[in-house]
Amino acid sequence: MKQEDFSFKTLQAITDNLYIGIYVTDGSGKAIYINKTFEDISLLKKEDLLGHDINELVKKKYFTASATVLTLNTKQPSVVTYITKAGKKLLSRAKPVFGNNKELTLIVNSVYDVTEFDYKGELDFDSKINIDGFQQFIAYNKKMLEILDFVSHIALVDSTVLITGETGTGKEVLAKLIHSLSKRKNKPFIKVNCAAIPENLIETELFGYEPGAFTGASPRGKKGFFEIANNSTLFLDEIGELPLNTQAKLLQVLQDKKFTKVGSPKLIEVDVRIIAATNRKLEEMMEKNLFRQDLYYRLNVIPIDLPPLRERLDDIEPISTYIVQRMNNKYGFEKTLSRELIEFFKLLPWKGNIRELENVIEKLLVVVPRKEITKEDFLKLERTKKSEINPKQLISDCEKEVLLKLLSSSKSMRDMANKLGVSKATVIRKLKQYNISVHK
Template structure:
């Protein structure tokens, strides 16, 4: 047996271990031929306690391990297919990439340049600016578009599970683990793209292992002993300032420089005024198709949308459009349907055919020439009333408070303003 071990015909000998330790032993033995076996060796002692024999039971596990590997490959393939199907279902309802503003187009130009490469991309920007949509755009226009696109939110996975989710684990790696082990997201995205969203939330301990995966293109499963080679492109995204986090010691400097090979900054929606209405119209078109509506924005509603600051960016815009399409009772979506806190700076100009002259208080109606009277008294009064209504709305920012300021009910406020808009032919 010593000779067999020396010549590496077998990896180890249970009999030799028993002779040394005088205790039973079970080990996983590998043969030079590629066969694998489970070896159990037990000592036999005589009446004086002297070792006289070693009984060894050898179970051939080659076929069992082959079946295990086949099951793991099938399981991994099914998991990859499940994730790809989930992503395709999301893609069907995902918002189209709408970029018409110069500030956004500059980011899209960078995305177009880096898409065909395998370079790591870091997408920077506030929450809700469309980082995931741009990541998917880069993937679709890359050489890996035939492969998987796997998204993982680093901030949504508990710290105790993130390593096993990203890198997978071997059988029996920890209590409660799947007895067949589990493939990680890095392996699932092999020959494809892995999108690491909220990379700034990644625990410090995991940053070292991510750095190794990026540099060496290999990972180690939890409980594993052999590194696994991967061929995965990384697109990361964050709304945090990673440079400040490096200074504060919350993010590794070496990982920061490894991720910022090709950073792309997406500007917030308030800095992309030309994108606001096209995005709103895009959301409205999809919702009209979904609910069989024919709703549209009034010109004044478009102005309200245009002048709002959008702290929640595109995500907030989408939510407001969906809420407005549900709230609005008519096909035209009016400003009060939007429920935006910030009102426009000034009401739209009244479309008067000609300026109405003001009557002098000492001139009686009987002595005033007809040409000096307003052409349409009803429109003049409506214009005055509308100005008061809008002024109250601008001061309070809500219909309820504006109505309270003018000592009327909210429903009456809305009816009077709507009547004024119709008389003045306002949007």
């Protein structure tokens, strides 16, 4: 075919047969081209979208958010996940196109379906399992865009991923995104918080047990997380908290794809993709013999290090804007953050990262009665917070006092557990949490 014969009809035939959706707007954000794949994955008709401004469509809730809006404001590439009016979850990568006069002429969106199958199978095994719930991912920062480009490639293979980064940087959100872009997306995303399981229960929780395997075991036995996550993705959060003996068994599963339940010699073969995450320095833990070196190298096949919010300052405004929008929808508000406050946010350390930012914004929206929230409102809230008693600390102090009193008056750990109405394992975990000596 000659170049002069390349018609709009030919272009449409090509883009309609791509596996990704294409959504193109002009320089003002008005939709001018949509391919059939976008219609299929969004469950929206292009007749309802073409010619309409993106801000209008977001306002009418056709989309919960938009990469086009972010790129319109920044004139830079961006990535956003959002939900359509029809309930489909999509990831959009927007790229600006400039004319000869350097004016924005087009914004081209490549759109991916990240909707997961609504799995309602046998999930009566344990409350610690968390089936995926949609969480927004917004990125404009160059480092984050590079990470998301990388993720779009590695999601399609089954190699083990190790996500590192400070608390609140979005490690779980990224793990869910990897799963939703993978060939395993139609299976449940299974999350295990390794720090939340008592040390003496970790092996049975991960690998399960046979009926009657130990005193107090269920007569029906129990499936472990690995068996439940067969053919899917298992997210091991806070992997650095695993005790050494469990690390050895985890290593065996990663190497052989097989494991044994507690109380059974039978090998069970599984096909599980592992994504692990931690905010701890595993290299330092290895030097102190707290984390196995061989396990580290098995987990660290594909490393992803998420930068803290203070290193992606250009993401603060779009993330804040989205949080405000979501909270406005939740509470029926019509509030905004002042430009001065947004700029002030960029000067703060955000040790809790995005989680802390979200917490601060929600408090401001709820507490401040005015529509526009200012820097002074934030400073006033901070002064009030410093003068208040920390309720979590108060609860912790009371809990520790009760444990100390019961420890001196109880005959044994089991006696203490009975008085508190909890398991012996819970008592041991609480004593360890508060560094209470149990020499008695």
